[in-house]
Amino acid sequence: MTPDDASAPSSSLRGVSKEYPAARVRALSDVDLDLSRGSLTVLLGANGAGKTTLLRILAGLLAPSAGTVEILGIRQPAGRRGRELRRRVTYISQEPALDPEMTGGETLSLLAALYGVARQDRPRRTAELADAFGTTAYMRRPLASWSGGLRRRLHLAAGMIHDPELLLLDEPTAGLDVEGNDFLWAELARRARDGRAVAVVTHDLAAAERHADRIAILEEGRLAAAGEPRALMAECGCATLAELYRRATGRDPAALIPPRRVEKG
Amino acid sequence: MSGALDVIAVITAMARRTWTVTWRRPVVLTFSLGQPLVWMLFFGFLFHRFPLADLPAGYSYVDFLAPGVSAMTVLFGASQAGIGWIRDLHTGFLPRLLNTPASAGAILGGKILADVLRLLLQSAAVLALALLLGARMRFAPAALATGLLCLALFAAAFSCLSCAVALRARAQESMATFVHLVNMPLLFTSTALVPHREMPGWLAAAAGVNPFTLAVESWRGALLLGQAPSPLATAVLGLLAAALFLLALGQMRAAASLY
Numbered sequence: 164m165t166p167d168d169a170s171a172p173s174s175s176l177r178g179v180s181k182e183y184p185a186a187r188v189r190a191l192s193d194v195d196l197d198l199s200r201g202s203l204t205v206l207l208g209a210n211g212a213g214k215t216t217l218l219r220i221l222a223g224l225l226a227p228s229a230g231t232v233e234i235l236g237i238r239q240p241a242g243r244r245g246r247e248l249r250r251r252v253t254y255i256s257q258e259p260a261l262d263p264e265m266t267g268g269e270t271l272s273l274l275a276a277l278y279g280v281a282r283q284d285r286p287r288r289t290a291e292l293a294d295a296f297g298t299t300a301y302m303r304r305p306l307a308s309w310s311g312g313l314r315r316r317l318h319l320a321a322g323m324i325h326d327p328e329l330l331l332l333d334e335p336t337a338g339l340d341v342e343g344n345d346f347l348w349a350e351l352a353r354r355a356r357d358g359r360a361v362a363v364v365t366h367d368l369a370a371a372e373r374h375a376d377r378i379a380i381l382e383e384g385r386l387a388a389a390g391e392p393r394a395l396m397a398e399c400g401c402a403t404l405a406e407l408y409r410r411a412t413g414r415d416p417a418a419l420i421p422p423r424r425v426e427k428g
Numbered sequence: 429m430s431g432a433l434d435v436i437a438v439i440t441a442m443a444r445r446t447w448t449v450t451w452r453r454p455v456v457l458t459f460s461l462g463q464p465l466v467w468m469l470f471f472g473f474l475f476h477r478f479p480l481a482d483l484p485a486g487y488s489y490v491d492f493l494a495p496g497v498s499a500m501t502v503l504f505g506a507s508q509a510g511i512g513w514i515r516d517l518h519t520g521f522l523p524r525l526l527n528t529p530a531s532a533g534a535i536l537g538g539k540i541l542a543d544v545l546r547l548l549l550q551s552a553a554v555l556a557l558a559l560l561l562g563a564r565m566r567f568a569p570a571a572l573a574t575g576l577l578c579l580a581l582f583a584a585a586f587s588c589l590s591c592a593v594a595l596r597a598r599a600q601e602s603m604a605t606f607v608h609l610v611n612m613p614l615l616f617t618s619t620a621l622v623p624h625r626e627m628p629g630w631l632a633a634a635a636g637v638n639p640f641t642l643a644v645e646s647w648r649g650a651l652l653l654g655q656a657p658s659p660l661a662t663a664v665l666g667l668l669a670a671a672l673f674l675l676a677l678g679q680m681r682a683a684a685s686l687y
Contacts, residue, residue: 224527250529260520264449276441277530279434305452325528 173198173329173360174221179230181216181384190216191227192384198329203351203361205371208381209414214364215257217381218331221362222254235329250278253327257334259318263307267298267317270306271324278325292320296346316343323350330354330361336370348374366419372404380411387411438530442538443545449512450546457550460508464501464554468493471621472561480623487564487652494558494565495648496620498551502579503614503640505547506586507607509540510594517598517683526684532677536591540673544583548576555651568654575650578657581665582643588672595679614640619648639668 175198181191190213198204198221208214219225223234223241232239234248241248261270271289280288293299296316306314315338323330330351336344352374355361365371371378372392379389388395388411392404401407405416451457471493478489516522525535555565593606615621617634618641624632635641642665646657 246529249527254527256520258520260524262449262516262519262521264452265445269445269448273441273445274525274528276437277525277528277535279437279529282437321524 171200173200174234175232176217176220176227177231179217179220179227179232181213181220181225182228190384191220194230194381194384194386196379196386196389198360198362199377200328200360201355201358202376203355203363203374204377204379205375206362206364206379206381207366207368207371207408207419208364209412209419211383212381213384214381215333218254218333218362218364221329222252222331223248224254250325251327252329253322253325253331255319255322255330255332255335257337259314261306261314261318261321264305266305267293267302267309270317271302271321274321274324280325288324288326292323295350296320297342312338312340312343315339316346319347319350323354328359330359332361332363334364334366336365336367344370368404368408368416368419378404380408382412382414435531435534438534439538439541442525442535443542446512446539446542447546450542460505461501461550461553463504464497464550465557467500468497468554468558468561471497478623478626483623483652488562490558490561490563491565491652492623492648493621494555494561494563495651496644497558498554498651499579499582499640499644499647500615500620501551501554502547502583502643503586503620504607504611505550506543506583507590507611508603509543509587510590510592511600511603513539513591513594514598514600514603517595517686520686523684523686526680532680532684533673536588536673536676536680539591540584540587543587544580547583547587548580551579565651566654568650571650571654571656574656574662575647578643578646578662578665581662581669582639585639585665585669585672588669588676592672592676592679595676595683614638617641618644620644639665 176194176196179191179194180189182189194217196217206214206217216225220227220232221234223239223245226240234241235251237244237248265273268289271292272285275285275288276282289302290299293302296319298313298316298320301309301313306317309317319332319335322332332351335347339347348370351361351363355376375392377390378392378395380387388407392407396402396404396407399407399410401410408414408416408419472490476489478492480487480489480492483492513522526532559565590606594603597603597606617631618638619635620640624635627635642661646661646665649655649657
């Protein structure tokens, strides 16, 4: 990736709406959003604001009810190019999706094989990710014996085994301890610097203020604000992101922060 | 990146995963092996005077029973092959695997390959015990190879059926019902334990169309008489395996959307 490619468009949504007719819910209304290569976007919003729906549409896992979606230059629905997208995108779900009976090493090695990583490259790729997320000492043990926080770290590492160009993470910090948080943001920042596009759903306003190149605030399925945090804050005369959030959504930013639930590890 | 190499890499990785996780549960393996051994002992001692009109003179019931119970091990084991995938559905791991660029066919193929190898090993262990009990077998390599192929195809077919049912039911309890509903009727309407000529007419008719009979007879013919199974029997078992593989594949596509 050359420096010229940085800030080139990665993916875009235009006028995207999503309805779940069975539940009579309109999760997204007329959303325009761009993700750029080399940029880390943080998605903020209360529970039910449509963040996960937005992320799943960006991953190509969900089709919108209306609007156009382009992911890494591929117009959706991707049809036969769906497999190519799966190779280039990662969607990391909120809940760890792992087999407790496998060891950490086995898990990463299996996923590497399924993502088409060459056999001779798998040990290095696995070791690098274990190192980046601080799980090296545990890799030979079955995941059932790992703490919840460590399992979350491995879940994140597993989602990056194929060196994706577009990273979509749904509340990855929930249940991580301070060290795990540091590992995660460092890794995401590094990948953004390397020209990847990153989008993270989080409730952590402080982390968003520290790490986001761009933010997007969702309120009841609509985009209430989107852009560079400093520019947005200057625009509304807000001193903090919390203030900006309050102005944009009319909600108390303190309600955004979930009760502390840090899993050990 | 070459497609064929990718497919082989995925099959190998999935087979290895299935294999290691299975052998990590010695209790399950012990039970699935212990059960046929108990059958072998009880039926062998109960019916050792059973008349065997189907076989040439000089064969005992234990000789007849050994390949039958060895095939039964495959039937019982294969019908449970899908249970692991219910867990993998609930942990979200299977949907995660299905959302990689790897082909679903290769993912399923790798799992089935490991299951079939394990089932063949278990049925070989049953034969080893039967030898200790005095059962006689013939070692005609060519016939044994094709007989083994028939047994493997049956194992693959039933493992696929089990996976399809598991992915559809998505609950351990339903799988327990399926296992009993399918295993016992298939076993008792087959020639695994009872020779064809000793059956009442209706049962003999049922045994004639039971695919498990086909596997049992192919295996027994090879092991006992040194006769290779007919190409027709092999083809029927092959087609059955292919059809049930496609059925399981269809259920997997639905499971991928759960991620």
